[in-house]
Amino acid sequence: xxxxxxxxxxxxKMNLNHFExxxxxxxxxxxxxxxxxxSVDVSVHPPFTDIRSVQTVIEADDLDILLGAQHCHWEETxxxxxxxxPAFLAKLDVQLVVxxxxxxxxLFGETDEMVNQKVHAIFKHAMTPIMCCGESLDEREAGExxxxxxxxxxxxxxxxxxxxxxxxxxxxxPIWAIGTGKTxxxxxxxxxxNAIRNAVAAQFGADAAAAVRIQYGGSVKAGTTxxxxxxxxxxxxxxxxxxxxxxxxxxxxQFAIA
Ligand code: 13P
Numbered sequence: 001x002x003x004x005x006x007x008x009x010x011x012x013k014m015n016l017n018h019f020e021x022x023x024x025x026x027x028x029x030x031x032x033x034x035x036x037x038x039s040v041d042v043s044v045h046p047p048f049t050d051i052r053s054v055q056t057v058i059e060a061d062d063l064d065i066l067l068g069a070q071h072c073h074w075e076e077t078x079x080x081x082x083x084x085x086p087a088f089l090a091k092l093d094v095q096l097v098v099x100x101x102x103x104x105x106x107l108f109g110e111t112d113e114m115v116n117q118k119v120h121a122i123f124k125h126a127m128t129p130i131m132c133c134g135e136s137l138d139e140r141e142a143g144e145x146x147x148x149x150x151x152x153x154x155x156x157x158x159x160x161x162x163x164x165x166x167x168x169x170x171x172x173x174p175i176w177a178i179g180t181g182k183t184x185x186x187x188x189x190x191x192x193x194n195a196i197r198n199a200v201a202a203q204f205g206a207d208a209a210a211a212v213r214i215q216y217g218g219s220v221k222a223g224t225t226x227x228x229x230x231x232x233x234x235x236x237x238x239x240x241x242x243x244x245x246x247x248x249x250x251x252x253x254q255f256a257i258a
Pocket of ligand 1: 011101173177178179180181217218219220238239240241242
């Protein structure tokens with residue numbers, strides 16, 4: 001076991017309206033004993049239209065659940081129709097922002113360079129990036145997993161300071177495992193997460209590599225969490241579908257520290 005605090009994040013994607021979001025976060029809170037948060041960070045990443053409502057519940061009820069977002073632009077203001085400023089997220093007390101998710105890259109054309117700009121913007125507003133990386137099935141079958149993932153990591157972390165990298169989260173999400181019910185084996189997840197940590201060490205030094213938290217994501221369920229979390233370089237999970245069910249998500253959180 002490392003001394004990195006595990007972090008379990010629920011990426012709700014484009015699911016749950018703001019009423020449903022409030023209920024989900026309240027149920028999650030009731031399903032988790034208060035002491036859990038001493039051992040694991042838990043974040044939820046609702047759609048933008050839910051964030052204000054979820055923030056109000058978290059603050060009014062003094063919940064220990066961390067508020068996250070799924071995406072942001074890198075500019076503070078301007079003519080970017082439909083985009084959301086990192087400054088606006090920070091104003092809503094958002095703490096963690098996912099960036100570079102494969103769905104953003106594949107469906108909305110986000111490049112490594114855009115992801116890097118977002119990472120810098122998220123830090124500028126004193127929030128923590130959860131920067132995603134991961135290979136497609138074709139890339140995996142061609143034996144290109146590490147080359148792909150490490151090139152995304154190097155580009156995404158470009159021009160950061162070592163202490164910033166130390167404080168952030170990297171999520172390894174093999175694209176073929178997202179929403180498919182297929183998970184990487186715990187060994188495969190460990191191999192790639194270890195390669196990411198070694199690349200961070202080479203680029204930013206041993207201290208940053210020892211501190212950066214690396215999540216696995218892709219069809220994580222309660223039943224697969226314990227084995228994944230037993231891997232020395234897997235520090236948490238980025239959970240999609242299973243995070244929409246507060247009971248299942250609470251079980252994942254508890255298995256993460258079992
Ligand atoms: P699933 O857990 O639904 O596979 O989604 C994973 C994911 O993309 C989280 O960001």
